[in-house]
Amino acid sequence: MSKDTTAEESPPDQSPRELRAAPASEADTPSSRVEKFGGDKALRLDSGTVLDPWQIAYETYGTLNEDRSNAILVCHALTGDQYVASPNPLTGKPGWWSLLVGPGKPVDTDRFFVICANVLGGCLGTTGPASTNPATGRRWGLDLPLVTIRDMVRAQAVLLDHLGIETLFSVVGGSMGGMQVLQWAVSYPERVFSAVPIAAAARHSSQNIAFHEVGRQAVMADPNWCGGRYFERGVRPSKGLAVARMAAHITYLSDPALHRKFGRNLQDREAITFGFDADFQIESYLRHQGMTFVDRFDPNSYLYVTRAMDYFDLAADFGGSLPRAFLHSPTRFCVMSFTSDWLFPTAESKAVVKALNAAAANVSFVEVESDRGHDAFLLDEPEMFRTVLGFLTGAAHARGIAPPAGGAA
Amino acid sequence: MSKDTTAEESPPDQSPRELRAAPASEADTPSSRVEKFGGDKALRLDSGTVLDPWQIAYETYGTLNEDRSNAILVCHALTGDQYVASPNPLTGKPGWWSLLVGPGKPVDTDRFFVICANVLGGCLGTTGPASTNPATGRRWGLDLPLVTIRDMVRAQAVLLDHLGIETLFSVVGGSMGGMQVLQWAVSYPERVFSAVPIAAAARHSSQNIAFHEVGRQAVMADPNWCGGRYFERGVRPSKGLAVARMAAHITYLSDPALHRKFGRNLQDREAITFGFDADFQIESYLRHQGMTFVDRFDPNSYLYVTRAMDYFDLAADFGGSLPRAFLHSPTRFCVMSFTSDWLFPTAESKAVVKALNAAAANVSFVEVESDRGHDAFLLDEPEMFRTVLGFLTGAAHARGIAPPAGGAA
Structure with a gap:
């Protein structure tokens, strides 16, 4: 096709x-x-x-x-x-x-x-x-x-x-x-x-299994995961999956690339805000990666496919x-x-x-x-x-x- | 003293x-x-x-x-x-x-x-x-x-x-x-x-800010975090903090050390179980690290102290x-x-x-x-x-x- x-x-x-x-x-x-x-x-x-x-x-x-x-x-x-x-x-x-x-x-x-x-x-x-x-x-x-x-x-x-x-x-x-x-x-x-x-x-x-396990635990820790039965409950463990994606995303990049691309640059502001907003561009970027991912990927699928890699x-x-x-x-x-x-x-x-x-x-x-x-x-x-x-x-x-x-x- | x-x-x-x-x-x-x-x-x-x-x-x-x-x-x-x-x-x-x-x-x-x-x-x-x-x-x-x-x-x-x-x-x-x-x-x-x-x-x-941000998001994604007011509600965002600790813990170790210490060794079993239990020793180890950490550390404190490092x-x-x-x-x-x-x-x-x-x-x-x-x-x-x-x-x-x-x- x-x-x-x-x-x-x-x-x-x-x-x-x-x-x-x-x-x-x-x-x-x-x-x-x-x-x-x-x-x-x-x-x-x-x-x-x-x-x-x-x-x-x-x-x-x-x-x-x-x-x-x-x-x-x-x-x-x-x-x-x-x-x-x-x-x-x-x-x-x-x-x-x-x-x-x-x-x-x-x-x-x-x-x-x-x-x-x-x-x-x-x-x-x-x-x-x-x-x-x-x-x-x-x-x-x-x-x-x-x-x-x-x-x-x-x-x-x-x-x-x-x-x-x-x-x-x-x-x-x-x-x-x-x-x-x-x-x-x-x-x-x-x-x-x-x-x-x-x-x-x-x-x-071992290190890669470890990162996958963190991602799975993040999904499963989300109460909206419901033991994998979120579809029936009409909810979605989006926060957990977003955290999993954020952690994984860091491993897809390199320290030098992050430094070159983001460094310690601030996001749309002149100075740090002394708070937990995304002051730094890297934070804003990661949050965006997490949020967009949950729109296109099934949380249980994330568990299955990461596990397949671990077993390889x-x-x-x-x-x-x-x-x-x-x-x-x-x-x-x-x-x-x-x-x-x-x-x-x-x-x-x-x-x-x-x-x-x-x-x-x-x-x-x-x-x-x-x-x-x-x-x-x-x-x-x-x-x-x-x-x-x-x-x-x-x-x-x-x-x-x-x-x-x-x-x- | x-x-x-x-x-x-x-x-x-x-x-x-x-x-x-x-x-x-x-x-x-x-x-x-x-x-x-x-x-x-x-x-x-x-x-x-x-x-x-x-x-x-x-x-x-x-x-x-x-x-x-x-x-x-x-x-x-x-x-x-x-x-x-x-x-x-x-x-x-x-x-x-x-x-x-x-x-x-x-x-x-x-x-x-x-x-x-x-x-x-x-x-x-x-x-x-x-x-x-x-x-x-x-x-x-x-x-x-x-x-x-x-x-x-x-x-x-x-x-x-x-x-x-x-x-x-x-x-x-x-x-x-x-x-x-x-x-x-x-x-x-x-x-x-x-x-x-x-x-x-x-x-x-930038990479370290990124890992910290993942940890904070894991804590804040836990509904028991309650916007930081978990003490008043009689709950505790233990799952979120445990995930944060697991992710951080990987960064404290090295790939060779993980390989030497755990490799792909299985935890108390002869073969993989085709499930999401901790088949691998590294998974069991990380889960333990996450669980014991929440007994001794305040989740909000984790947010504050990671932020202090980010700002440094x-x-x-x-x-x-x-x-x-x-x-x-x-x-x-x-x-x-x-x-x-x-x-x-x-x-x-x-x-x-x-x-x-x-x-x-x-x-x-x-x-x-x-x-x-x-x-x-x-x-x-x-x-x-x-x-x-x-x-x-x-x-x-x-x-x-x-x-x-x-x-x-």
Whole structure:
């Protein structure tokens, strides 16, 4: 489904603000394309539970070629969604990676067929805690079984089967998206021609689990959370979720970037006010981040998806050996990190590269110089764009994918 | 007042747990010594408001010599208190810096007379938001004017006048305590013979303001906060304060220390439980930190003291020039930082050292190798102990303070 088709499906007089008033509907009947599965396509989760039925919401961009060889799966991060290169129906904002993905962009939708699906446990149309539990007619809430990164990837694989795509030309993603990329290469090595994990890690660190736990406790401490049953009560743990987002947001930035962007600058005032208003620009900025986030994200979904990241430990299934996870991998890897990223520091990416080298896999590695912290992967970072473009161009040549009309191979 | 005297003053049948049941009383009638001031000793605050009357709670250790030349003021950090080397009456735990301060310790109470006062805005006996406002008979709550680090130091100076101590042999403190040390040297240079700011900074950074703002928002988001009037309502924003403490606690540790101490170890279980219990040790640890903190600290006090740190910017009164703040300083400085401290990184201490050098002040600097993050200043760090001991011994010789009986000068 292209960006234009999505726009057509939205009633033309329905503004983003009006849609936002009823974001809950996006969980069951998303603005994007959605596929429903059950029966022999029931989803057996890592927890041992079976989801039947379940659904997955996704967007596509570009055209699948005759060989079905030009498909790229883009995996989104913690609070991302399927709208990688088209406007988010709740916020009206451009796709979250439209700098990287689109016509003529490094992930060129004139050349490649790009698929991006909302993750399992998400809240924009793929089965998650905000979805209706078909067995009860109520929201799943905390009755939904916990999901893992591997479960998210399993769900995506079923979708690709359904779309008739046997092999992905590439899987690309940053942060939690990068975790999915790595999981794809391990779970389905024969289906992944190339893989681009950016600002990611093969396991979630103790410090990162700690930050996630703070966020979850902030949500659960909000009395409007109601044990996850806020929908039925007609309330919403907005304050708790905003605090969670504020704490997380600090970890997405870097100390130097904060210093450069905000320093100790005051917000619309000449002097400190000796009070608890947002005297400093950084406070005002964080509060805004917290408030806007609650408009577009489900609090229970935040619990589920952070937990999936915490549980991620790629080596755990291989006796703790990361190289064994990648043994005999036919995939070409391009691993990327950012110098100022302290949430997923370069050392984590290097551990992946080291394991890939130990497994004699095909891997290139680029550490991008940037002072923007973890968030850099979502921003205008020319070196990242050049690296993705160069890597995909080379891989496409090896894969025999035709260059775009008028473009160079 | 010595450690023993404090113990005597507590009814012998009153356990720490029983005392904890009524921590509020500590705000007005602390277990430690307390002095009340008013009239010509009213406290004019940076905000322009005058506190009259006000009180300051403190502990002392050792004996003031005849010259009154051997007094050391220890300044405590954000959630510290006056019980630097004697048990905290609420928790029953040993003094928070008893590794550094005590008989035969680097800050040797056999040689020096050590004073430690609860900060203005605190909750253990010095006027703070949990204290009774004499004008209304109610707790101050948010009616208390905001206080600054300089206000804290002003209050300590009044106490020292009262104790007949004109010049401090040394002022020692870590983190916010180090901010007070620097403020002392700038506000009262002639009263400070030597100064030891540890793991501190001359101004609070944007990232640190951001973390504090998250903590305050967590407290204020708790409906039991009641706009600061929880005492009257018979409730307590414990969940919000616990979340604030959890977030802050992560910043006190380092990623390597967390990895070494907890890694991805599970808490009392063989496998993940696919739920939101504390599967990981780091989660269990953080929750414990949050829960125990609320037993001993006043939520409004947390707002006030974090705000005081946010407002700290030593150069601001000197046209933004830190060297000008220290011009003609007669004080000997020993600045210390820790390699893995990312809350008050070495760069902040180096900025202080650079300014002191530019002001031709007497300064030595030690960066202690430690992987324990900001918390290192409170822990068993032999290099820190050796540095403090060496510096104070040299300064005491210069000051002509007699060595302890049987000890070397």
